[in-house]
Amino acid sequence: MxxxxxxxxxxxxxxxxxxxxxxxxxxxxxxxxxxxxxxxxxxxxxxxxxxLPYVPLRCKTCAGIVNPYCRVDFTAKIWICPFCFQRNHFPPHYSMISETNVPAELYPQxxxxxxxxxxxxxNAALLPQPPVFLLVLDTCVIEEELGFAKSALKQAIGLLPENALVGFISFGTQVQVHELGFSDLTKVYVFRGTKEITKDQVLDQLGLSAAVHRPAPGYPKGAQQGLINSALINRFLLPAYECEFSVNTLLDELQTDQWPCQPGNRALRCTGVALNVAAGLLGACLPGTGARIIALVGGPCTEGPGTIVSKDLSEPARSHKDLDKDAAPHFHKAVKFYDNLSKQLVSQGHVLDLFASALDQVGVAEMKVAIERTGGLVVLAESFGHPVFKDSFRRVFEDGEQSLGxxxxxxxxxxxxxxxxxxxxxxxxxxxxxxxxxxxxxxxxxxxxxxxxxxxxxxxxxxxxxxxxxxxxxxxxxxxxxxxxxxxxxxxxxxxxxxxxxxxxxxxxxxxxSAVNSEELVEGFDQETAAVVMARLTSLKMEMEEEFDATRWLDRSLIRLCSRFGDYRKDDPASFTLNPNFSLFPQFMFNLRRSQFVQVFNNSPDETAYFRMLLNRENILNTVVMIQPSLISYSFNSPPTPALLDVASIAADHILLLDAYFSVVIFHGMTIAQWRNAGYQNLSEHQVFAHVLQAPHDDAEMIIRDRFPVPRLARFLLAKLNPSATYNFANEVAAGSDVIFTDDVSLQVFFEHLQRLAVQS
Structure with missing residues (x-):
């Protein structure tokens, strides 16, 4: 247990x-x-x-729900709310309750x-609502990329539940809304990509103005909408089993955007208008019903609202330095556009998911507000053919154990x-x-x-x-x-x-x-949760507060914490000790300071936004791995064991498996790599070596299978390790270990500084 x-x-x-x-x-x-x-x-x-197959009991004052912590008077049939101390009578159908006959919601467990x-x-309990998936595909990509995206969409439609409603929009220089309900003739509604379109204009052009009705009293919103407008809805959104053939045919015929692109220019791409039209279509057909806009985007928006960079290739995409200097001319306007889009989607109850696959930035930093506020998924990959995109996209639609739920x-x-x-x-x-x-x-x-x-x-x-x-x-x-x-x-x-x-x-x-008894406070400290909370708070402050120095703020917080809860004699660093409940926390902060959430150097604004969105939504165990990667060592003479996240863990006869959440790295020591290159694993007398070589790959597969987005199998290891051996201290390196070329301080030096500052009077 x-x-x-x-x-x-x-x-x-x-x-x-x-x-x-x-x-x-x-x-x-x-x-x-x-x-x-x-x-x-x-x-x-x-x-x-x-x-429990019944309606819960609510407190008449604070609307809290009856729970095991309520005080219950079984004789008078009264329960007392623990939040506001209001006395509430049990309704007549609870008349049989007694100390030996308690309803499930009062069981202590x-x-x-x-x-x-x-x-x-x-609201919608009368009729289970089918899920709705509105697919939005970028056609301003090369033929090969479009082929990868089309095959992913075909596979997705095959995996959907039969009753799921599906719609399809493609976009490039213009937006095309495809009418699926009339399979005899392909019918497309085209929107210009240069200017913002209001929701009413979308409805007028699609002939959906009649679809906007006020729900009659007593009807759940979704149910009455379905009764009145099913004919109008079915023009654009059809059950998967009905439209699978027509969507597949449509995808087969779909070509890359035919609008001519001048030399020295980027493709004209109107991502903002496409998402605007998608939100308007769902808002007319299915307000208040669970629906997702799944956007596959292959490059930056260069036209209309949401533009992140001009079509002229001589203008580079905005960098962190540009954002800091306020030298990104399109940024604030695009963020404002997506902020308004997020308000519309939230009021409709709809989700925006983004699958961005491009070597260039596509505008994740600008779209972040709409994705995060609607609870959308986000995946960033180099290509629609990359396993990070293909495997993650499939996971969205898969059922069974791999389902995201x-x-x-x-x-x-x-x-x-x-x-x-x-x-x-x-x-x-x-x-x-x-x-x-x-x-x-x-x-x-x-x-x-x-x-x-x-x-x-x-x-x-x-x-x-x-x-x-x-x-x-x-x-x-x-x-x-x-x-x-x-x-x-x-x-x-x-x-x-x-x-x-x-x-x-x-x-x-x-x-x-706590002024009298701080021991209980110390015993109740959860250092993993504290590290995650500090990481989320830091990334929020970096976005919201100008001139915020994250590293300094984290260092000062850590010094104050160690000063408050450490055991030491004043001005004696050697006497400093930390309770085991706090002992890992300085290490978490050391790795957080070096992580991609705090150090934006070498990352684009899109990558930083992507990392932070996942930091803010994943569970604690996964988020701790994002902050402080885990390292496992494989060798001949011992089972796989956790290793220190340190350059000293590199050994010639060991294999290391690094899980850094966004990437998984398998690193072979020098001797192992030589044996592998010589092909010893293929010889029958070296079965043990073959087993040692295969074990980290099997474990990496398990990690990859359980995670969303799917991590990439990467090659870099040293960047994530503690630089206990750098070129400054190369003479202290153990044989077979490695040296890191960095001016970063090591964990040891970091901890020495921390001890000295924490004990200062």
Whole structure:
């Protein structure tokens, strides 16, 4: 059982916290240095979560849902809400409850339950809604690239559920909306790519103006829409089984963009208008229904709204230096365009997924706001023929164990004890501006609300919630007496089968007086979660705050933390020790400072935006690997063992497997490489060598199979290792090890500086 807990630190609830116990006052919380935050995976699958086929009971004051922490008076049939202390009567159908006959939601082990119901709580519960996929394909690419993209789309349509609705838009210099409902004759609606098009203009041109009706009272939005407009919808969106043949035929006939491209110019590509038209089409046909716009883009937008670079090849795409100097002429305009598009998509409940495959930048940095706020997926590859694109794209549509578990139309809400305020969330969601007494004055990420829209979410989606301790806790005697605090996370969403579900997770933690007893605080510290929270907060600050020095801020935070929680004698660095609960944290910060989230040198703005979007949405275990890669060593005389992320781990007779999340590297020591090149693994007397050579490849395959986006098998190793042996200290290198040509300090030197600064009086 202990082993299981080790393997699954998130437990049934999918919640991890920076601090396991909470300080009672705002002042004590600020002394903790690491923010009080929780990460939650709202719809993570777990075998121990029960599904209850009825409507939950809500508190009449705060709308909190009945849970195992409620106080229950079985005689009077009353439950007391732990958040607002309101007394609520059980309804008549709970009349049979007693201490020996308790409903499932009050079982102490069911802190997370899922409600499946067809009733007033649910908007579209009457009819399961089929998923909708609107495919948007860039044709401004070379013949070979278009061929790769077309074969990926054909494979995807074959993998879709039969009832899934499919639509198709292609774009280059102009946008073509393909009418699929009239298979006898190919019918295409063309939009100019040079100017922004309003939603109403899209509807007029497509003949969908009549499709916009007000839902009749009593009908769920999606159901009535389907009754009235199915004929109009079926012109552009058809079930996969009906349109598979016509879409495949259409793809076979589709050619690269025929608009002439002058020498010295980039292709004219109107990505912004294409996504605008796609959003308008879905908004007319299926507002409030789970739908995804899946865009395959092969180059930068050079025309119309969302332009990131001019068509003239002499103008380079914007770099980080250009953004810092405010010398990127198109950037702010494009971001504003995508910000408006994200608001439209969020109001419709639709998702934007981006598959960018190009050697040039395509504008991920500008589109980030629309992808992240709608909970979209993003994949960055060099080509539509690259395994990173092909395997990741297939995973979106696959079913079974490899399925991503894509869900739609989520609304995430948080209830909490009165002494707690919510500052905001970092992650793939958008604030619903639902203000209340639980909203804090300071905002982090998507704030000023207790409810967030999650248009797209999956089994691995993870949100980071930041909390504040209310200064008014002294004036609340009831709260002051209560040794426990309570948090409840509610997620309403449309599952993969199209049914509405409500996941409810209720957790409790203890208040401690950290001024008197800091030992309990130390025991409750989760250094992995703290590292992830600091990484997400740093990347947010780098984007939001001008002149923010990330490295300096991280260093100062780490020094303050070690100064507060380390054991030492004043001004004696040799006496410094850290509790085991903190011992890995300096190492995480050392690697975070060197990571692609903080060091943007050598990365394009698109790559940085891509890395940060994945940093903000993945679960803790995966995110820790992004910050601090894992290294496994394979040799003849021992089983595979974890190795130090250090240049000293390189040995002539060892193979190393580095998992850096975005890439996986297999590195052969010098002797191993010579034997491999000589072909010893193919000789029958060297079967052991063949086995040692194959083992890291098998493990790499397992890593690649389980991950989205699929990581690339890369060749570089040294850039990720701790430079304990550099050209400055080459004389200290062990035999068979390697030297790194860098001026970076090593972890050892970093830790020595940290000790010296932490113990200063």
């Amino acid at each position: 202990a082993e299981m807990a080790f393997l699954d630190p998130e437990g049934v609830d999918g919640v991890r916290m920076t601090w396991g116990v909470w300080p009672r006052t705002k002042v004590e919380a600020s002394k903790c240095v690491i923010p009080i935050a929780a990460t939650i995976s709202p719809i993570r699958s777990h075998p121990d979560i029960p599904t 069911y802190t997370t339950v899922e409600y499946a119901f067809a009733g007033p709580e649910s 894509l869900c739609f139309n989520g609304i995430h809400e948080i209830n909490c004890s009165k002494e707690i305020k919510i500052q905001g969330i970092i992650g793939p969601c958008s604030s619903l501006e639902k203000k209340g007494p639980s909203c804090a004055d300071t905002v982090i990420g998507q704030g000023n609300t207790t409810a967030w829209k999650m248009c797209g979410l999956d089994k691995r989606t993870c949100l980071t919630v930041f909390f504040d301790i209310s200064p008014s806790d002294r004036s609340n005697p009831q709260g002051a007496l209560n040794p426990q605090l309570y948090l409840q996370f509610l997620t309403n969403y449309q599952n993969t089968e199209g049914q509405m579900r409500l996941r409810v997770t209720t957790i409790t933690r203890r208040w401690v007086d």
